[in-house]
Amino acid sequence: MPTKAIVADDHPLFRLALKQAIVGMLGENILESASFDETLLALESHPDIEVVFLDLKMPGNEGLTGLTTLRNKYPDILVVIVSAEESPALVRKAIDFGASAYVPKSTPLPEISDAVRDILEGHIWVPTDMAKQVEQLNSQNDKDFASKLEQLTPHQYKVLKMMADGLLNKQIAYELDVSESTIKQHVSAVLHKLEFNNRTQAGVMYKQIMNLE
Template structure:
């Protein structure tokens, strides 16, 4: 039975990471090369406990994938494995529910250490980031993360569509529900986020989550 998924669009990185994790995790380690593929796996493989998530894989922009997994699959732990080492991005990722943030430049033994610590119930950051601003609380992100947690999975999907600029009618078609249902969801979203209109909700969602564009060059896995 699979316990983990490596979600990254670099085949060589996935292969190296999979080999390393096979010594740490029992069962299969699955792979996803896009965020839609990851969602399909998580829907199908309900025993998954851990996702190692790239911030900038196809279908994922910044921290939107992290928040989607945390909202739709709250029992699954997420480790961000990214080339982006911006303290602001790391701070936001941890605020939005990541259990660890691992630079792609990290050697494989360090990634294994992060996985072991996270599966034992603790959060993890590499040593050089623990005493930096990346490890300081981000009150604004933590507040927004708390508000996002109040959304139902369907409301989260509606908010994502709003942020993409879709109208209620388009969202209703996308989610295969009545437009009146979407209007009810929108009202609930505005109330839970504490904003006055859908435009504000979409802008905040983008500003808070769509950070973390990373270098697309091949990574080192020493």
């Protein structure tokens, strides 16, 4: 049975080109989205989606937050980062935070097909010309934080993102339509799992690590 995928990118011509590159491997059953919110709606509507091709700078996706949101909410889905950014440090960070592949937009179409084949076989794919650099950029700090993020429930992850944006418990409770005491419990759990003493530390670390720089 063909693998169901979604191409999430705000540029229609690139979505078309990417679909042409992967249709041979995945078949015709490929959905499209132009924003991160559209991507989340598509995933809710199509629980059989197995692969997401995610543009790092599409509307609603700030840095690596889209990647970590998908990994937290849909841990069984393969996420392929697609980006015009070609920094080996960014590639390393994306892989550390759960991407199955990192495909620069300059990648020739046949190579993209090779990347899809590799990830479907359970491998991690990065461009051959930067593989050695990516391997050398081994950040234990990123890996440690990524493993802690994996411990958060989807609700706790939402609370962490809102904490990082500077929202108070009362504001988070309003946004999520729950009681403030529930948010206090979530905040406590987040700080415990991430091993921080206060919400400021957690928010600053999250912002720093999710940043593309």
